[in-house]
Amino acid sequence: MQLTDREFQLISSLVNKICGITLGEKKRSLVAARLQKVLLSGGFGSFQEYYEYIIQDTSGEALLNLVDQISTNHTYFFREKEHFDFLINVALPGISEEQRNTGRRKVRIWSAGCSSGEEPYTLAMILKEYLGGNSLHMDAGILATDISFSVLETAMAGIYPADKMLQVPISYRQRYFSPLKDGNWAVKQCLKDMVLFRRLNLMSREFRFKGLFQVIFCRNVMIYFDKATRRELIEKLHRYTEPGGYLLIGHSETLDREAGLYKYIKPSVYKKI
The missing domain is CATH 1.10.155.10 (Chemotaxis receptor methyltransferase CheR, N-terminal domain)
Known part of the structure; x- marks a missing residue:
C-alpha cells in the first residue's frame, strides 16, 4: 500500500x-x-x-x-562492549569504595529503553560476576523500562534463539542460561530476580521512582528525538542520577556539555556534576 x-x-x-x-x-x-x-x-x-x-x-x-x-529496535547481548568494560573497571569499583565509606549496601542501575531484554540481562550477569559471593549480602537491582509492551513481554519471558547467544561468553552461557529442547536458551531465575521490567514512556512528565540510580544506560534512544526533546529527557535523567553517578549513551549520540548537568568522561560516558 x-x-x-x-x-x-x-x-x-x-x-x-x-x-x-x-x-x-x-x-x-x-x-x-x-x-x-x-x-x-x-x-x-x-x-x-x-x-x-x-x-x-x-x-x-x-x-x-x-x-x-x-x-522496536535491534539489540543484542554485550552490545557496545566498551560500556560494560567501563562498568566493570570504573563505575562498580567506585560504587564499592563509596559503600565501604558509608556502609550502604545498595546498587541500582537503570536500563532505559531496554527493548527485548538483552541489555539488562547483560548488566545482571556483570553484577553477578563482580559481586561474586557478596551478591547474597548486597541489595543489587536493575530497573529495565521500555515503551513497547511487545518487547517487554519478550524480555520478561527471557527466551532467546541460539543466534542471539553468540555474543555471550560460553562461561556466562553455562552459568546464567538453560538450553531448551527447541534450540532456544532460557535466562535462569537468578538473573530474572535481579531485573524489574516496567513499561515507561520517557516523555512522561515524572517517572515516579522511589530512589536514584548510580548508573543509567540510555543508549541509542535519543537518536530518534529532536534537539528539544533530547534536552528535556537529559534533564529528567539528571534528576534521577545519584551525585557522581554515570550516564551512558549510544556511541552515535552526544550531550550538550554547556548544559552543566554531566561531566564528559569519554565518548558516550558522562558523570553527574
Whole structure:
C-alpha cells in the first residue's frame, strides 16, 4: 500500500506527540514497511483509514500497537562492549569504595529503553560476576523500562534463539542460561530476580521512582528525538542520577556539555556534576 505525504505527516506527528520520536523522511520506508502487516491484518484500505481508526479508538490499544511497531529496535547481548568494560573497571569499583565509606549496601542501575531484554540481562550477569559471593549480602537491582509492551513481554519471558547467544561468553552461557529442547536458551531465575521490567514512556512528565540510580544506560534512544526533546529527557535523567553517578549513551549520540548537568568522561560516558 502506498504511504502518501499527508498520511506520513499524520502518522509521524502522532508518534512524535506521544513518545517524542521524530520520523524524518529517511524513516518513511521503515514506517511503511512496519505498518503494512498491520493494515493488511486489520483490513484497512489505506494508511489514512488506519490513522483515523487509531485516533477514534478510545481503548488506546491501537495507539499502543502503533508505538510498538515504530519503536522496536535491534539489540543484542554485550552490545557496545566498551560500556560494560567501563562498568566493570570504573563505575562498580567506585560504587564499592563509596559503600565501604558509608556502609550502604545498595546498587541500582537503570536500563532505559531496554527493548527485548538483552541489555539488562547483560548488566545482571556483570553484577553477578563482580559481586561474586557478596551478591547474597548486597541489595543489587536493575530497573529495565521500555515503551513497547511487545518487547517487554519478550524480555520478561527471557527466551532467546541460539543466534542471539553468540555474543555471550560460553562461561556466562553455562552459568546464567538453560538450553531448551527447541534450540532456544532460557535466562535462569537468578538473573530474572535481579531485573524489574516496567513499561515507561520517557516523555512522561515524572517517572515516579522511589530512589536514584548510580548508573543509567540510555543508549541509542535519543537518536530518534529532536534537539528539544533530547534536552528535556537529559534533564529528567539528571534528576534521577545519584551525585557522581554515570550516564551512558549510544556511541552515535552526544550531550550538550554547556548544559552543566554531566561531566564528559569519554565518548558516550558522562558523570553527574
